[in-house]
Amino acid sequence: MSLLPRRRWFGARQAVLFSAGIGFFVLSVVALGILPGLRLERSIQADTPAVLSPYTKAKLHGRSLYAAQGCAYCHSQQVRNIAEDVRRWGPPTQPWETKYDSPQLWGTRRIGPDLAREAGVRSKDWQLAHLYNPRYIVPGSIMPGYPWMFDGSVTRPKVDALDLVAYLETLGAARRAEMSNVQQLTADQISARRPSAAAKGTIPDWLADVSGTICSAASPSINARSGPVKNTTVDEGIELETASLDTDPSRAHASITGSTVSDAPTAKGDLIRGQTLFKQSCASCHGASGNGHSPAAFALAPRPADLTQFEYSDQALASVLENGVAGSSMPAWRDLSDQQVADLVAYVQSLGQKPSFIPTQSATLAFGSQLYAADCAACHGVNGKGDGPVSAILKPAPFDFEHIRPSTAELEKVLMQGVPASAMPAFPGLDASDRKTLATFVRSIYQGPIDPSNRH
């Protein structure tokens, strides 16, 4: 009854063994492994920028921990060529970015966020505290804690934890450096720096346009969300260079932490929703009441701000949420919608000092301004905008007192103690009345909760 031909020299068994078992295996390896592999190799050779360097020994050790612990089973390391991914993490992963990744850790699952662009997004303190116990920093996180990488306390990381965080700091760093280089080129040069001819076909045509646009992110017209995290949180210097070329006076006010915000939030914030968002996203570091006291706070330097001691302009808060605070553990919250930003701003405003304009004697102000010019202007700028000549190299950036008004108590405390892990020193030379006078002057710089450039 068999339908098979009864040929001894080449029967079904030979066909099965050699065609199905061996032939189709070879076919699949050639078609889906070797051929695309050769093409990828060509594009990697053509596109790899000079800034990409092999891993150091410590980073390789960190990487091996990442690999063995299965981090890649919850955190992908590839930004896909789709708008949803690009919006959250920036331009799609190109073949050369994982040139030294052996074995690759692209991952096929996301329970936590993608980490392909993790470099510069969060501070080392943040990463270490989060590694020790993720729920210190991210309430509701389901990531395992790795306390055995520490010596009993979050402040005493072992070499494992340090190497792992060092590895995280390399993810996407070369891509970012490459993009900053691109930003300084002219438009013609940008088009020349697009993926090479060898890489054509590795990304869809429509996407070449998207990545081209993203590459030219220096243009102020682009929506800030299309970048991974603004360059300002990563490298102050680069942004300042472009900012200094910016001659648009309406944008001068936008420099809060040396960064730019496209627009102040126009949506009206809702206090209740803002409170929920604050609990979910902010309270782990800033404390449930916003006073900067939390389990995570002692592991972070500089410490999370005591939000009850400051008045912020809406724009300053929106900018901090949009860009984070470089040099501190405050990350950017770019995945919040404009409405959510407005809600949070409204809630944080309700935590802070109530706006008060106590009239002060002009003599006090005059003396205060002298003290300010002598001790503060080098960093905070002659006008208090945080743009003094030294500010460009400081992280976190000096406060812009036009947009941020500390309470008198906070100012007096900082003048006495300085701000640990920032450039702000203590001023033991000032006596109590000097501190009070200076505080009064600094508070007088504040322009109010709504940005003056938006007032009509």
Add this chain to the structure above:
Amino acid sequence: MSTTYSAQGDAKLDTSQITVIARTESMLVRAHGLAAVIALIVSALFGTVVAIKFVDPEFLGTQPWATWGLLRYNHTQGIMFGWLVNAFLCFLYYATPRLAGRSVTSQRLGWALFALWNFGMVLPGWALVEVNLPQWLLAIKPLEWTEFPLVINAVTEICLVIIIAQFLWPIAMGPERDRLYISAWYALGGGVFTLLAFPMGSLVPEFVPGAVGAAFSGLWIHDAVGLLVTPFALAMSYYVIPAVTGRPVYSHFVSMLGFWILFFVYPLNGTHHYVYSAIPMDTQRAAIAASLLLGVDVIIVVFNQLASLRGAGVLMYRDVPLRFIWVGIVFYLIVSIQGSLQALMPVQRVIHFSDWVIGHSHLAMLGFATFVAAGGMLHAWQRTPGARYHGGLASAAFWLVSIGLAIMFIDLSVAGLVQGKSWAQPVPWMDSVRASMPYWWWRVGAAFPILAGFGCLLVSMLVGRQAILTDEKQ
């Protein structure tokens, strides 16, 4: 001696001659059957702990061995190597003499294989994952479906060679070699393919970096399911269905058509795990096209098998192994059509990286593979001298696992859609985690009927009446 498949009720069947020439190694059937079910329960416990850690990350503490990642490796590797392949081996010891008309190569080799597979591979594999050593030969590999260390992979490869010598050699060289039944085809094809694909998937991505390594890694992710699990599961279903109904399969031509398309198309699917990635677009598109063809092929295969069951409704319910088999085949149809559709780019865009895929993989490995493997194994078990079998408990196992799987699959599919939608919105990442939490609780709940079902399966093989000693009874 001249029969291809004893179940066909071939008039020329000479039972006494077969028993003389082709001996069944009953002890090895029983050894692999028990090892399979024990490994199934251990692996399922690993999986349950992994599921609990989603809702309580500090469950079992934060010691290195209790880390989520390590337990997940042991869950998936245990299911594939500990449970499924042991069940396949159990079945092969029963079926090879009947398919080949010749005994397996050697009983001694069989015990060596049993020891090497379970005590040289699965157990040390689990242990090495848990101790997590840094030496490159002993270290965990972060490659999906082949996380066991390289030294364990070497043992696996040796075992694959032994499997070829033990089963494929008698099939290819035995008296039936020129008129092999389709089950034998699948065993031959799957055995040889896996011998080649396993080292390719375990070694190449380990040393080839980045995007190129990912291309090769994607190949193995699919080969593990498509060219190791699927051929042996189909060999079982093609064997058991006619054996129980006593009628030939619906069409031998369709069997062969299904076989050739499957072996041609399955290996070309791998890159669909990296859609929208940096791997060249043409390769992605080719893999997506192959994924669609695969769905067509599975419709052909499943049609052929279900059509062979026409008019056997009573048997389909009463014979528990057959019930496991045909329900597994229906899951195969569902999971493959789902797979074809989810390989499409617009669907990938939403569901990739999400729990939808976890639901899909459980429908494949727990729905299709586990149901068919349990059916094939119980079919052999029922007919093995000295083995006890309890139909009622096996039936209870069927229902419990079915209920658990249904809850889990629906739950994870919905969770995947919720996650995909959340990721596409401008909301903090943690919103997707918070939104997933109820679904993750439901998955933990689904683990209990599944574990209970596996327990019933084990007990059903230990109590009840013994099989009749003439092993050619039907």
